[in-house]
């Protein structure tokens with residue numbers, strides 16, 4: 001706004017004033033030429049804002065027109081126009097040294113033209129000195145303004161970038177949460193879908209599974225509620241539960257799907273007395289995830305063996321499959337969020353399992369032999385968890 005006011009209004013008014021003064025004082029030898037050059041100079045100033053791409057060339061033309069205008073008007077008052085033009089150039093270039101050099105060049109031009117129509121006495125020599133000092137002061141003041149503005153812009157940019165980064169982080173977190181939620185809801189949905197398809201196909205009466213469906217729907221409902229609160233495991237939900245009971249629930253949920261794909265789940269070795277403080281539904285999530293992975297890893301009919309043992313005061317659950325296995329390099333990545341080798345996988349299953357197990361004070365480890373199978377060992381310290 002201020003720039004427009006200065007260059008598009010004040011500057012043209014000043015040029016018109018110089019034209020008027022030059023003609024009135026009879027300084028100009030050629031009235032028509034001074035008017036023409038004045039108009040051309042003002043036009044060039046406007047042209048620059050219309051064609052900013054040609055700024056460089058138009059700036060050179062502006063300077064030449066000003067020199068000619070000054071020479072024809074023969075008035076020292078043109079000095080102010082030089083200063084206004086200099087200030088405009090200073091906003092276009094970078095660096096104090098360049099600015100001082102430009103200021104000196106412009107005032108040198110001005111002085112040469114001034115000498116061409118004024119006698120060179122001690123007054124005009126001193127006036128030239130004063131003009132140089134004025135230009136130096138203008139350059140320094142404008143450089144200062146530019147520097148302050150630049151610093152302000154840097155701060156503004158930094159603030160903007162920080163806001164953007166925070167927004168991005170929030171978005172990432174949100175998408176991670178959303179993906180996690182979708183993943184966890186998909187498991188019970190797949191179970192219900194499997195049941196429904198199976199019973200539709202075989203004209204089964206699904207009434208006996210009503211309770212199972214209901215508990216799965218409840219689980220989904222609970223999951224969404226928890227995810228909405230971006231829950232850490234809710235400590236108040238930690239109660240002493242039998243791990244055996246948890247595993248039989250998981251098996252009842254996954255067995256029919258495994259069987260329909262030609263696999264069997266073997267759960268013969270178990271210590272039914274082992275219990276730990278747990279969030280039952282979350283623990284169900286963990287084992288459903290592991291068994292789903294096992295089912296997906298077995299191309300031909302295979303076996304998933306689950307064992308529950310007490311080893312060195314730890315409750316140890318093993319989930320073993322006879323699937324395609326994982327090579328050594330990939331084994332290190334399987335717990336990374338979003339690592340997946342499946343076209344429709346989210347890669348969140350194992351990372352969620354790991355988080356839940358860690359929240360329960362336990363550990364999870366994987367071992368695998370390519371083309372033979374994979375086993376996951378989950379360990380819960382019995383004493384510290386109880």
Ligand SMILES: Nc1ncnc2c1ncn2[C@@H]1O[C@H](COP(=O)(O)OP(=O)(O)OP(=O)(O)O)[C@@H](O)[C@H]1O
Pocket residue numbers: 183289293294297321323324325326334339340341342344345346347348349350351374
């Ligand atoms: N039992 C297993 N046998 C072979 N590979 C496995 C097994 N479990 C996990 N993996 C490998 O680890 C990767 C990550 O598993 P994770 O459960 O985290 O995600 P996912 O199964 O790919 O996706 P989603 O769980 O969303 O279906 C899998 O893509 C697979 O390559």
Ligand SMILES: [Mg+2]
Pocket residue numbers: 289292293345349350
């Ligand atoms: Mg998975």
